[in-house]
Amino acid sequence: MIQLNNVTLTFPDGDGRVTAVDHVTLSARPGTVTGITGPSGSGKSSLLAVAATLIHPDSGQVMIDEVDAAQLSATEATALRRDAIGIVFQQANLLPSLTALEQLAVMNELGAPHSRGRRAAVRTHAAELLASVGLGDQMHKRPHQLSGGQRQRINIARALMNDPKVLLVDEPTSALDQERGASIIELILRLTDERNTSTLLVTHDLVHLPRMHAVMNMVDGQLDTVRAEALVAAN
Structure with a gap:
């Protein structure tokens, strides 16, 4: 489960600071997809970056499986991201020289302990994911x-x-x-x-x-729960 509690994120802006995420609280339970939409510049990408532990918020909690990622060091956050968070980027960003199977298998080499001894099992797991x-x-x-x-499907399988435990998807x-x-x-x-x-899942669609x-609909860094049908009808 992922839960953000009263998260605020600001960035420097001249002599002051601009608020990208403004006291946001949300949660996503296992087995569910929570859609996040809103106009460009509303803070959706910043919110996803905080949820992914790529950026520390100014304040608030980012709870991932009872661990507050907002309190972790950079090294600890990297380990949590590797072990518990899958990220589907907007662009697939596949390596041109690697096959689909290798795009997934290379994830085993990214700092995980004892990765060499797991290579055969990793390739089997990668093949199963590609089939799925x-x-x-x-x-x-x-x-x-x-x-x-097809490239986007590889992007998802790689994540x-x-x-x-947590899957974060940006404009798939x-x-x-x-x-x-x-x-x-x-x-x-x-x-x-x-x-x-x-x-x-962040989407404009x-x-x-x-x-x-x-x-959830995000406007000026603030997030509100909405009925999807009402949002579609209004647009």
């Missing part, structure tokens, strides 16, 4: 041989390599057409249920919001 996102027959292809939707459909975007949302919903992750378990 519908790419079992594409695992030996490189990014230039795959479609945008799940370390069996995270922004570079896809509506049909491929809908299939990616369906995939995230299914994997969240199957793997019992607590998922936060309002059409997908009614399928999510909860929807």
